[in-house]
Amino acid sequence: MRILEFTVPPSYESVKLRGFLRGYCALSARLLTALKQVPGGIQVNGLHARVLQILHTGDCVRLCLPKDGKIPDPVPAPLAVVYEDADLLVINKQAGLPMYARPGHDASLCGAIGSYCRTTGERFAFRPVYRIDKDTTGLVVLAKNAYAAACLAGNIEKTYYAVCEGCMRGAGSITASIRVKPGHTVQREACDAGAGEQAVTHWRALADDGRFTLLACRLETGRTHQIRVHFSSLGHPLAGDDFYGGCTEWIGRQALHCGRMKLTHPVTGRELEIIGSFPDDFKELLKKMGVKNIQTLAAND
Known part of the structure; x- marks a missing residue:
């Protein structure tokens, strides 16, 4: 307790x-x-x-x-823990792992947490403070109790690193609203204000080679596929994101990684900054772009 x-x-x-x-x-x-x-x-x-x-x-x-009555059903999957205490568990999620199991795909972050609880003897429900897509990598914060979950909701500053097609320089904000694309259930599209949910993405270009641009993105809103939809709407889809028009020649999934976060600990009040290392496929893409020392670049962003 x-x-x-x-x-x-x-x-x-x-x-x-x-x-x-x-x-x-x-x-x-x-x-x-x-x-x-x-x-x-x-x-x-x-x-x-x-x-x-x-x-x-x-x-x-x-x-x-009160103790959680039920923990997730265990389904083994690799789990990279980057921070843990009595109230929080922060995971650096791999690509291909959805938040929840679905038909034809038993492995999930939820199931991996169930296995983790069984191994460690801890008992807490699966409470992700936010979600990221199956093929998006990076930091996911899990609250071990309802108090931590309530305090953290909407109070985490996340930086996503993305590689988009084409050359973008400087910095800016994208304010296009987002809605479900007519005739689809999952795919989204940018739309006029009032026709969908408000969405705001702030971005800054970190490096480019003329073909691709490495971006640091921060979100004011957390819409489904927000970064992917916003850059696709500008004609700069994310590398590897064939769902929104990106080419898969250089990377086989969307080049999107939640690599850095800042938060105030819900119990201690301590300011935490957590860095999540980049996966190999993302680093290989950056190597082809001529980007070196990506972890240093991200840490100093």
Whole structure:
């Protein structure tokens, strides 16, 4: 059981426990309800507390997070762990591994986490804070408890590295909306504002060889296939992304990697910066472009 402790600051003097939990602790209504059902789930100064109790400066509020009832069914798959603590698990996902199993494809990140739990003896549900496509590589953050998941949602700054076809220089932003392409269920397309979901991609060119450009991309929104659709709409599809018009001669999948992230730890408040190494096929493409020291380039971006 994960136990969290908070000290009531002067700004919350004489505030009800409910207000402190929802405000200072950023507790979701759903988790608050769950904690109320756990014997001793919410305590003040070591005693069981009701949410209407008045707090005072210096009080110690303790939350005993309920254990997850079910872990994912185990399906072995390679798992590269780049960071782990009591609340977070960060994976550098390989290409070809979907987030969830689907017909004809049993291997998944979810199943790999089930195997990991079985091996380590830990017990936590599969809670990805965000998703990346099956053939996109890179960092995926998993929350080991509901509190961490709620705090991190929408609060992670990610940098994606992409190689697009053609030459792009400088920096810019793409603001085209995105919708499901008519007649399709998976494929997306860029569209006019109001005809789809708002999507914003900020990009900066890092290197090019005239044929391809290495880009650093940051997202304001997280739409399905957002980076792939946005650059395809400009006539610069990602290398290897034949789903959106890219050529597979140099790499057999979309050249897209979530390689860097910054976040504030949901419990300790510590600022974390995590780097995910590039896969071999991506590094080989960059080598053909004449790009050297890619990890250094990414770390200094």
